[in-house]
Amino acid sequence: MSEAQSLSNSTAPPSWAAALFGRPLVRLAQGPLPAATVWAIEGDRIAGRISEQFTANAGEYHARYAASAHFQGLFEQTIRKLGLTVPDAPLIFDMGSGSGANSIVPCFNLFPGARQVATDLSGELLAILAAYAADEGLSDRVICVVMDAMGKHVAREQFDLVTGASILHHLTYPTAGLQAAARALKPGGQAIFFEPFDGYGLMRLAYERILAEADLRRAPLDPAVAQVLREMIDDIAARTSLDRESQQFAELDDKWLFSRDYLEIAARDCGFANVRLLSHNNHATLYRDVAHVQLRLGSGQEGLTFPPWALDILDSFDRAMPQLTKNGFMMEGSVVLTKAA
Structure with missing residues (x-):
């Protein structure tokens, strides 16, 4: 069994992630494929069950990631044109990850040593991401947590980079997303959002x-x-x-x-x-x-x-x-x- 498979089958989250949350993490469900683990914040009312119907009909999920090349290009363009400096192995907090095609996968390709916290209100979308990560041997480098990323569950000033691919414009109060990003970032850290104008x-x-x-x-x-x-x-x-x-x-x-x-x-x-x-x-x-x-x-x-x-x-x-x-x-x-x- 590979290290990634061992971690994803564990009843505990990766050791690097345990200190990033104000409350313990609990396993929400097994995803649509073996070793696809989704987590939730203990006592958080946001988290719900992943339906048996979804688990049974998850089907072929890799097609979702065809759009990742487009978003990877946007990250590359942003970093290059603005001269951004990102640590070689950044700790990343991603807001509104969905299935990860727009942000998690591009950041894995761009930052090979990255560790990422993927968040979304949908456990089912995160289950797709967890299944993809397990299949690609990345389960030790991403933790999928059902939570409101605008809340205060993550520890302050721990992250090198905050990412959000098309998230702020969905919020009634976008300042909540900006405040959450500022709380999560280390001093000097950066946030990258893609938004409509x-x-x-x-x-x-x-x-x-x-x-x-x-x-x-x-x-x-x-x-x-x-x-x-x-x-x-x-x-x-x-x-x-x-x-x-x-x-x-x-x-x-x-x-x-x-x-x-x-x-x-x-x-x-x-x-x-x-x-x-x-x-x-x-x-x-x-x-x-x-x-x-x-x-x-x-x-x-x-x-x-x-x-x-x-x-x-x-x-x-x-x-x-x-x-x-x-x-x-x-x-x-x-x-x-x-x-x-």
Whole structure:
């Protein structure tokens, strides 16, 4: 039996993880494959059972990790362009890990000596990650814990790096995530988040113009195209203008499109000394390309496209700004926060 298999079959968590939590860890369940262990905080009401139906029908889980290369590229780009220095064997606290494709797996590839605490509210998603880790011989380097990462269960100032791939914009109060990251980090430690920004407002303007032009031309769009544009307009409007205290806002899954100012001010208020933002996209055909991606994802169809005059409207937004200017209107970006040394 390998060291990883022995650890994952143990009734105790890895020794390096035991001191990272304010309460003892208890085994929540055996995952969908042998040796896939998920943990919970003793006495924490968050943790629930992993259903027998899930365990029986977990199926082939490796396909989930096909997206890891994309997110690994985002981490690499962020580290390289911002000149970040990360310890060779960092201790990492990951917030909202899910099945780990967006953060845990990329960080294993980038930091071969890393040890990671994977957290999520879903025990079933963590069971998929635990199964993957066991299969890859990584169970001794990751512990999967069902918990609210915004809470205060982890020990203060223990981690070199906090990661969160698309987590803050799901929170009613993103400052809770920033505060949790600041608590967890050692002095001088860094947090890396990937988040959406209010530069999507330009996509809303482009879509509104396309719909208006279709009416003026008396040239109706394909109904499926028009529906996606209207849905995107509504979604962008809700995430930039909605009353944050309303029931409608509470019911949204994707809640925020952040402004630079909001994140910079909030992060400093939460104790971070340095805030850096990096746009992920500013290429020459940005708005056309984003529109095609949203059309495909929103419709679930591969063959839909825009008429030539609508493409020209999208291209006019690209022509209106130099590529560097687009950074100021970014739609997706990295948020890198450094705690005071």
